[in-house]
Amino acid sequence: MLLKDKHIIVTGGTSGIGEACVRHFLGQGARVCMASNQKDSGEELEQELQKTFEDSVFFQYCDVADEGSVRDLCQAAEERLGRVDATHCNAGVWGKGKVTDFTTADWEKLMGVNVKGAFWLAKHAVPLMEQNETGGVFLVTTSVAAQTGFPEHALYCASKAALEALVRCLAVDHAGKVRAVAVSPGTxxxxxxxxxxxxxxxxxxxxxxxxxxxxxxxxxGQPDDIAKAAAFLLSNNAAYVNGTTLVLDGGTMALPPW
Ligand SMILES: NC(=O)c1ccc[n+]([C@@H]2O[C@H](COP(=O)([O-])OP(=O)(O)OC[C@H]3O[C@@H](n4cnc5c(N)ncnc54)[C@H](O)[C@@H]3O)[C@@H](O)[C@H]2O)c1
Structure with missing residues (x-):
C-alpha cells in the first residue's frame, strides 16, 4: 500500500500508460481522479473501477489544452477528494513530421496538449498541493524523445524536452512544498x-x-512498467527525489550508436 490515502489526479488516465497508472495507484491504496478528453471510455472505465474501488475513483472530462477545463478539473478533484496530494501530468499527443512539414494547426495541437497542457495543470494543481501540510508531488510523463532526435519527430521531441525543463523549474520554484519529477518512457x-x-x-x-x-x-515496455515506477515517485519513499527524470526504456538509451 505504497500510496495509501494519497489523493491523485491523473491526466490521460483513460488509455495506455495513464489507465495502467490509475489501476495501479488504486491497488496501492490511492484515491484517484482520472481525467481525459475521452468521455465515453472515461465513463465506462469509471463504472468498471467503481465496482471495486467505489468512490475512491471518478472520471472528469478535461481538455488539458484549455485553461478553463484544467481549472475545472482541479476544482472537481479538490471538491470530490477533499485535497490533492499528487498530480500526474500524463496526457499527451504524438505527431510525425519534419520542421518543414508543420502547420500552425500542428503546432497548436502538439504544443497545446503536451506543453501548454502541462503548464495549465501545474498552474492550477501546484497551489492546491502547496496548501497541504505535507505538500505534494507533480509528476510528468515525458519521453526518451526529449533526449534523442527521432527522425521526423521535431515537434514531439521539442515538446517533451520542454517538459523536462519545466520539471526542473517547478522543482526549484516550489521546493520544500512540492516535488517535481518525471518518468521518461521508451517504447x-x-x-x-x-x-x-x-x-x-x-x-x-x-x-x-x-x-x-x-x-x-x-x-x-508495458504500461505497468511505467505505473510501478510512477507509484514509487509519488510515494513518500521518493521524498528526496526532486527535479529529475527516471528513464524507463529497457536500456535503449544505454546502447552504443552502432
Ligand atoms: N507509448 C509510448 O511508447 C510512449 C513513450 C514515451 C512517452 N509516452 C507518453 O506517455 C503519455 C501517455 O501516452 P500513451 O502511450 O499511454 O498514449 P494513449 O494515446 O494511449 O493515451 C493518451 C491519453 O492522453 C489523453 N489526451 C490526449 N489529448 C488530450 C487532451 N487535449 N486533454 C486531455 N487528455 C488528452 C488521451 O485521451 C489518452 O487518455 C503521453 O504523454 C506520451 O507522449 C508514450
Missing part, C-alpha cells in the same frame, strides 16, 4: 505506439518484433 505497448506504426510497409506485429530485438531487455 511502450499502448494505443499511441500502435497509431505511430500506421502507414509503414509492415504489419504492426512485425514492426514490434523488429523493435523488440533492438531493445536491450528484448521486449516492449
Amino acid at each position: 511502450i505497448d499502448t494505443p499511441m505506439l500502435a497509431a505511430s506504426c500506421q502507414g509503414w510497409d509492415k504489419p504492426v506485429a512485425e514492426l514490434y518484433a523488429e523493435v523488440e530485438k533492438r531493445i536491450p531487455v528484448r521486449r516492449l
Whole structure:
C-alpha cells in the first residue's frame, strides 16, 4: 500500500500508460481522479473501477489544452477528494513530421496538449498541493524523445524536452512544498505506439518484433512498467527525489550508436 490515502489526479488516465497508472495507484491504496478528453471510455472505465474501488475513483472530462477545463478539473478533484496530494501530468499527443512539414494547426495541437497542457495543470494543481501540510508531488510523463532526435519527430521531441525543463523549474520554484519529477518512457505497448506504426510497409506485429530485438531487455515496455515506477515517485519513499527524470526504456538509451 505504497500510496495509501494519497489523493491523485491523473491526466490521460483513460488509455495506455495513464489507465495502467490509475489501476495501479488504486491497488496501492490511492484515491484517484482520472481525467481525459475521452468521455465515453472515461465513463465506462469509471463504472468498471467503481465496482471495486467505489468512490475512491471518478472520471472528469478535461481538455488539458484549455485553461478553463484544467481549472475545472482541479476544482472537481479538490471538491470530490477533499485535497490533492499528487498530480500526474500524463496526457499527451504524438505527431510525425519534419520542421518543414508543420502547420500552425500542428503546432497548436502538439504544443497545446503536451506543453501548454502541462503548464495549465501545474498552474492550477501546484497551489492546491502547496496548501497541504505535507505538500505534494507533480509528476510528468515525458519521453526518451526529449533526449534523442527521432527522425521526423521535431515537434514531439521539442515538446517533451520542454517538459523536462519545466520539471526542473517547478522543482526549484516550489521546493520544500512540492516535488517535481518525471518518468521518461521508451517504447511502450499502448494505443499511441500502435497509431505511430500506421502507414509503414509492415504489419504492426512485425514492426514490434523488429523493435523488440533492438531493445536491450528484448521486449516492449508495458504500461505497468511505467505505473510501478510512477507509484514509487509519488510515494513518500521518493521524498528526496526532486527535479529529475527516471528513464524507463529497457536500456535503449544505454546502447552504443552502432
Ligand atoms: N507509448 C509510448 O511508447 C510512449 C513513450 C514515451 C512517452 N509516452 C507518453 O506517455 C503519455 C501517455 O501516452 P500513451 O502511450 O499511454 O498514449 P494513449 O494515446 O494511449 O493515451 C493518451 C491519453 O492522453 C489523453 N489526451 C490526449 N489529448 C488530450 C487532451 N487535449 N486533454 C486531455 N487528455 C488528452 C488521451 O485521451 C489518452 O487518455 C503521453 O504523454 C506520451 O507522449 C508514450
